[in-house]
């Protein structure tokens with residue numbers, strides 16, 4: 001993953017722009033960070049980098065001079081360990097070229113062997129291969145040609161910013177598969193991995209296309225394909241309000257985002273379900289009707305929302321649907337019906353595994369819908385249709401409100417093709433019940449008392465099973481407790497061997513018809529010493545249950561059942577004093593395959 005940001009302009013604000021941008025891009029990786037800034041007095045670039053977070057970088061670079069040019073990087077390691085040497089920016093052997101890079105160059109070893117055996121490398125990164133190639137080629141050709149020739153040789157993904165120290169007032173930027181946007185303001189240009197890094201300074205942006213590069217100089221940006229032919233950019237307006245997110249009274253973004261869920265649902269109702277203005281493209285429902293099988297592709301939390309979508313489409317709208325792990329679908333050979341319709345679910349709209357699926361699907365005539373929280377994202381732009389989740393910026397790495405919004409959108413789509421969910425009233429009820437639950441919740445005490453082990457199981461049936469997958473992922477992600485979600489009836493087929501005295505088993509009982517079965521499965525583990533925690537809907541509850549939530553439409557129970565599990569994960573991580581919004585080894589937007 002990684003986040004990159006660069007500024008070139010007439011104002012001496014490069015350091016502020018780059019540091020602020022890196023702070024906002026830190027969700028993309030936070031192993032190490034670096035910045036390079038032009039020191040006009042000595043005509044050199046001052047580079048600061050180290051392992052650690054962006055705040056540490058701010059400390060070590062605090063004496064840097066004001067500058068009109070700079071670029072920075074926040075890293076999520078792919079090639080090479082987390083070390084200061086592997087942190088970006090990287091320089092070519094002579095120091096002439098400097099680069100920051102997000103992506104993975106799959107043929108870097110081959111390029112190194114074939115062209116660069118005489119070059120000294122100071123890092124283990126694939127990025128250094130790019131910059132050494134450019135330096136080598138620039139001996140025989142112009143810098144722009146050296147860049148385009150190098151980019152043509154690269155296999156893999158890159159969002160790349162390059163500075164030629166012989167011509168320090170220019171930034172070159174190349175893009176393939178990894179996201180890169182250029183924003184323009186009156187005093188200069190900012191180029192970054194995400195609009196978030198531009199939104200405080202720019203009103204419009206260009207999303208660079210794959211296999212293109214841009215040259216930014218003298219307050220102008222020119223765009224080229226890799227054959228060095230000029231291409232016409234398309235400037236789009238930035239929705240600046242979307243990108244403003246503060247923690248407010250909350251200690252963590254994750255808690256704030258959990259508490260925002262009722263208002264997200266109400267926003268969805270007001271934009272998509274008021275009769276006079278349904279903003280969902282009517283062709284989407286037509287395409288779903290026309291298809292004979294839906295293929296829902298996603299990863300992680302979004303995939304868990306996809307399972308709930310399958311449940312809604314099949315049980316209520318009688319439309320066959322399959323859910324696939326994006327990274328498996330991209331290169332596997334699943335049987336595809338003769339009239340498929342693809343639904344991509346992605347909070348970020350940038351997930352590389354889904355982009356690989358899109359490349360595969362584009363070889364057929366099938367149509368693709370992306371459901372995403374970032375309406376300007378790559379997957380939103382490249383799909384045939386897109387629906388905006390309207391969840392507002394989700395900053396915590398662990399996804400919460402986007403998940404609930406994904407289910408709401410899937411329910412609306414199922415309803416459009418006849419699921420009969422009385423969707424407006426049903427979603428309103430979910431928002432109301434969620435408000436009440438969030439006001440009265442006492443989950444931190446339950447967590448302190450009962451979640452005392454290094455492992456934990458969630459169990460449930462039908463869509464409670466899907467919720468248990470999401471609940472377990474959330475707990476793993478931020479509390480590092482080993483957690484698994486199981487179909488309640490499946491535990492006895494092997495995994496029950498792991499149950500010991502006090503192993504927490506959290507039963508999700510949102511479905512009244514199946515509650516007796518789940519409770520029997522719970523008894524089986526209690527008999528083996530498990531510590532049970534029961535979360536139940538009122539109409540399926542017993543007075544002894546730990547958390548009872550008020551009833552909602554039976555099709556939408558998963559939207560409400562997930563909330564206590566989000567809070568369990570949050571309080572478990574809080575108790576362990578962990579970095580809740582930025583858990584170890586993770587990044588918010590997974591732009592590598």
Ligand code: AGP
Nearest residue numbers: 300301302346347348351398399
């Ligand atoms: C969610 O808590 C996770 N951080 C992760 O599983 C995420 O859902 C997954 O990487 C998919 O991301 P996307 O929704 O942006 O495509």
